[in-house]
Amino acid sequence: xxxxxAARAGYRTLDTxxxxxxxxxxxxxxxxxxxxxxxxxxxxxxxxxxNLVFLVDGPGxxxxxKQALPYxxxxxxxxxxxxxxxxxxxxxxAAVAPHVGAAIPRVFHYDPExxxxxxxxxxxxxxxxxxxxxxxxxxxVGRDIGDYVARAGFFTSDLAEPFERKFDRIARFAGxxxxxxxxxxxxxxxxxxxxxxxxxxxxxxxxxxxxLRGDAAAKAAxxxxxxxxxxxxxxxxxxxxxxxxxxxxxxxxxxxxxEFAFYGPLGFDLGAFLGNLVLAWCAQPGLASRAGExxxxxxxxxxxxxxxxxxxxxxxxxxxxxxxxxxxxxxAMFREAGDGAALETVRRQYLEALFADMLGxxxxxxxxxxxGFAHVADLDGIADPALRARCERSALGIATHWLKRRQxxxxxxxxxAALPEISAR
Amino acid sequence: xxxxxAARAGYRTLDTxxxxxxxxxxxxxxxxxxxxxxxxxxxxxxxxxxNLVFLVDGPGxxxxxKQALPYxxxxxxxxxxxxxxxxxxxxxxAAVAPHVGAAIPRVFHYDPExxxxxxxxxxxxxxxxxxxxxxxxxxxVGRDIGDYVARAGFFTSDLAEPFERKFDRIARFAGxxxxxxxxxxxxxxxxxxxxxxxxxxxxxxxxxxxxLRGDAAAKAAxxxxxxxxxxxxxxxxxxxxxxxxxxxxxxxxxxxxxEFAFYGPLGFDLGAFLGNLVLAWCAQPGLASRAGExxxxxxxxxxxxxxxxxxxxxxxxxxxxxxxxxxxxxxAMFREAGDGAALETVRRQYLEALFADMLGxxxxxxxxxxxGFAHVADLDGIADPALRARCERSALGIATHWLKRRQxxxxxxxxxAALPEISAR
Numbered sequence: 001x002x003x004x005x006a007a008r009a010g011y012r013t014l015d016t017x018x019x020x021x022x023x024x025x026x027x028x029x030x031x032x033x034x035x036x037x038x039x040x041x042x043x044x045x046x047x048x049x050x051n052l053v054f055l056v057d058g059p060g061x062x063x064x065x066k067q068a069l070p071y072x073x074x075x076x077x078x079x080x081x082x083x084x085x086x087x088x089x090x091x092x093x094a095a096v097a098p099h100v101g102a103a104i105p106r107v108f109h110y111d112p113e114x115x116x117x118x119x120x121x122x123x124x125x126x127x128x129x130x131x132x133x134x135x136x137x138x139x140x141v142g143r144d145i146g147d148y149v150a151r152a153g154f155f156t157s158d159l160a161e162p163f164e165r166k167f168d169r170i171a172r173f174a175g176x177x178x179x180x181x182x183x184x185x186x187x188x189x190x191x192x193x194x195x196x197x198x199x200x201x202x203x204x205x206x207x208x209x210x211x212l213r214g215d216a217a218a219k220a221a222x223x224x225x226x227x228x229x230x231x232x233x234x235x236x237x238x239x240x241x242x243x244x245x246x247x248x249x250x251x252x253x254x255x256x257x258x259e260f261a262f263y264g265p266l267g268f269d270l271g272a273f274l275g276n277l278v279l280a281w282c283a284q285p286g287l288a289s290r291a292g293e294x295x296x297x298x299x300x301x302x303x304x305x306x307x308x309x310x311x312x313x314x315x316x317x318x319x320x321x322x323x324x325x326x327x328x329x330x331x332a333m334f335r336e337a338g339d340g341a342a343l344e345t346v347r348r349q350y351l352e353a354l355f356a357d358m359l360g361x362x363x364x365x366x367x368x369x370x371x372g373f374a375h376v377a378d379l380d381g382i383a384d385p386a387l388r389a390r391c392e393r394s395a396l397g398i399a400t401h402w403l404k405r406r407q408x409x410x411x412x413x414x415x416x417a418a419l420p421e422i423s424a425r
Numbered sequence: 426x427x428x429x430x431a432a433r434a435g436y437r438t439l440d441t442x443x444x445x446x447x448x449x450x451x452x453x454x455x456x457x458x459x460x461x462x463x464x465x466x467x468x469x470x471x472x473x474x475x476n477l478v479f480l481v482d483g484p485g486x487x488x489x490x491k492q493a494l495p496y497x498x499x500x501x502x503x504x505x506x507x508x509x510x511x512x513x514x515x516x517x518x519a520a521v522a523p524h525v526g527a528a529i530p531r532v533f534h535y536d537p538e539x540x541x542x543x544x545x546x547x548x549x550x551x552x553x554x555x556x557x558x559x560x561x562x563x564x565x566v567g568r569d570i571g572d573y574v575a576r577a578g579f580f581t582s583d584l585a586e587p588f589e590r591k592f593d594r595i596a597r598f599a600g601x602x603x604x605x606x607x608x609x610x611x612x613x614x615x616x617x618x619x620x621x622x623x624x625x626x627x628x629x630x631x632x633x634x635x636x637l638r639g640d641a642a643a644k645a646a647x648x649x650x651x652x653x654x655x656x657x658x659x660x661x662x663x664x665x666x667x668x669x670x671x672x673x674x675x676x677x678x679x680x681x682x683x684e685f686a687f688y689g690p691l692g693f694d695l696g697a698f699l700g701n702l703v704l705a706w707c708a709q710p711g712l713a714s715r716a717g718e719x720x721x722x723x724x725x726x727x728x729x730x731x732x733x734x735x736x737x738x739x740x741x742x743x744x745x746x747x748x749x750x751x752x753x754x755x756x757a758m759f760r761e762a763g764d765g766a767a768l769e770t771v772r773r774q775y776l777e778a779l780f781a782d783m784l785g786x787x788x789x790x791x792x793x794x795x796x797g798f799a800h801v802a803d804l805d806g807i808a809d810p811a812l813r814a815r816c817e818r819s820a821l822g823i824a825t826h827w828l829k830r831r832q833x834x835x836x837x838x839x840x841x842a843a844l845p846e847i848s849a850r
Contacts, residue, residue, distance in 0.1 A: 158656060164602045170599050174592040174595050216766070220771050226754075227752075233655075233656050327609055328655065329645075329651075337639070342642060
């Protein structure tokens with residue numbers, strides 16, 4: 001595999017045999033694991049598409065090692081992938097760590113030759129998507145992710161700090177083009193045209209897909225969101241904040257896998273989470289073992305969506321009011337009588353625009369999961385194709401509606417209340 | 426001067442004595458100048474604030490050498506300035522040269538140790554601002570700058586090329602923070618608050634300035650434009666495209682001095698040129714030697730403003746239709762029946778937004794020249810303070826009107842036709 005274009009001199013894939021001796025040479029890691037390296041146990045547990053993941057248990061603690069592979073794991077060496085994404089992942093963690101506290105794993109070490117990150121082992125956490133498929137409830141997840149996006153977004157924006165620091169990070173993450181290219185193609189382009197990578201539930205959705213690809217207004221709306229994805233440096237965004245990038249327990253919520261990070265519109269992260277909650281909501285009828293079994297759980301999902309936006313909104317606003325020391329709407333300019341009211345109007349409009357962005361990007365993320373290359377287990381796990389297609393059709397209906405009419409919504413309550421009617425069309 | 430923070434090892438200011446031997450060691454430059462170096466004549470002609478400028482005449486040709494100084498020349502060593510701006514200037518020239526042809530000077534050599542650019546000598550060109558003050562007409566200047574901004578803007582945007590190339594340039598120009606900081610402070614912040622660097626015609630404009638600084642809506646509009654200045658990467662912009670950065674003859678138009686270049690909103694360049702034409706228009710009554718003497722010339726200035734926007738609009742639209750190969754609104758997505766009409770709607774809206782941006786940024790540029798730190802010779806050259814204040818007040822009135830009501834205008838004709846009435850308020 002070292003013959004792929006992405007491979008680098010000195011790069012070797014780690015394995016369970018050699019991992020211990022490498023970790024033993026890192027004093028802080030060795031101390032954390034505790035005891036003699038011979039007593040450590042190493043397991044490879046990666047089930048993602050892009051990486052090797054090892055869990056190492058020592059007498060003192062456990063740690064996790066994530067190593068980038070030079071190709072898309074699910075596709076094999078025919079789809080090369082830059083190793084540098086490990087660099088961007090740990091750069092993102094480092095950038096947001098001062099602001100989001102324990103909402104990300106602690107990073108203990110980054111190895112630029114191995115493209116490997118040594119970090120906190122999250123246990124007994126599970127991937128949120130699996131929990132949503134299983135119908136489990138995590139009381140704080142909406143609130144926690146709302147708080148997370150508010151903090152990570154606010155503190156990396158022009159609202160919080162001098163632009164010089166933002167420009168420095170923009171330059172660093174501007175190198176993450178291989179991963180951003182995946183988003184550009186798979187989210188904003190391919191789903192809206194014929195492409196061999198696309199797939200959908202056939203023949204049930206053939207007509208829906210043809211309608212979407214002939215809907216010039218929907219395509220123009222998606223393309224406008226795609227243009228802004230590449231043309232706005234509002235905040236450092238995670239870039240892939242779906243329910244598969246979140247690990248949960250009943251009491252804890254963690255954000256992982258930020259290798260798609262770059263400076264873009266904050267609504268993209270907001271929309272990723274909301275869109276994947278709504279995908280889960282659409283999938284529930286297909287996951288129920290009897291009619292109505294998941295009805296209350298669907299309501300719970302929408303409660304989480306509401307908590308997510310509400311907490312994001314309130315937290316972001318509070319941070320802006322109290323810690324708005326950046327170059328955007330500089331405080332020094334707004335110290336006359338009447339300026340406070342004008343600033344509050346600015347803040348309201350800013351958050352209204354973020355709300356519309358959230359719905360628009362949620363729509364893009366939902367559509368690509370139904371008609372594009374990479375689908376989600378929530379829907380793909382529905383074995384009966386006719387039932388799956390009904391769930392997917394409701395997701396497409398909501399997404400297309402949001403793409404074209406997102407500006408009409410002003411509150412999360414009204415937006416969510418309209419979903420049953422829209423999805424039944 | 427090498428003790429200032431910006432100074433670098435190996436940096437020496439050039440002088441007329443040493444310049445020839447340095448140039449003689451550059452084969453292409455030596456060949457261009459022709460003859461023996463002893464026959465070359467060297468003159469220092471810089472009258473800007475930031476640089477040393479030498480003209481060198483040889484038997485074959487003349488060349489110009491521009492060297493960055495480590496401080497703001499007009500202020501002296503107390504205001505240090507990064508030498509790196511020479512790097513950004515030549516980087517901008519290199520980036521737009523394939524697209525704008527002879528509208529910029531040819532660059533023959535860049536010396537990264539001396540922070541010096543060896544380039545084409547523009548003769549018999551004069552600075553456009555001086556021509557406007559003198560009441561000279563340059564038949565093509567509006568058309569030429571409209572064409573220039575369309576080409577430089579389009580070809581560095583996501584409309585023209587894959588985002589990877591744009592991101593690469595974004596990263597390069599993201600280092601130009603010292604110059605961008607000047608714009609942020611002097612254009613978007615200081616004019617709207619009390620600051621020791623500010624000045625205005627006293628006491629005549631005291632009341633106008635107090636009104637502006639108490640106008641929360643105008644300040645919020647200026648701050649919103651300032652936020653977008655730092656948060657949109659629409660195109661590689663010149664960053665200082667006023668009438669002092671343009672050299673003209675009756676037949677030729679050249680753009681110079683792009684050291685403020687970075688990725689920002691294209692409306693900033695459009696507004697810089699329009700705003701400085703309107704400043705010249707406001708100044709004409711103060712420059713006339715008898716009442717009415719400059720009336721026809723004022724009409725000519727507005728004709729240039731109209732030609733500028735019209736040519737920009739038509740050129741930009743034609744480029745988009747014919748060379749829109751970028752990631753924004755990707756062509757591959759719009760090949761169904763009806764897509765052409767949708768794309769034309771997108772293009773119309775895009776250009777309408779650019780028009781509003783142009784008026785907004787023009788307003789910001791006009792206001793800072795009347796109440797901020799750096800003024801323009803068009804107005805400063807009016808000796809009688811009462812007369813000057815009347816001209817400046819008309820500029821402030823137009824600018825404040827545009828700041829708050831720019832969205833109401835749809836055509837350049839209506840916008841310009843309204844100026845006499847607005848400026849008389």
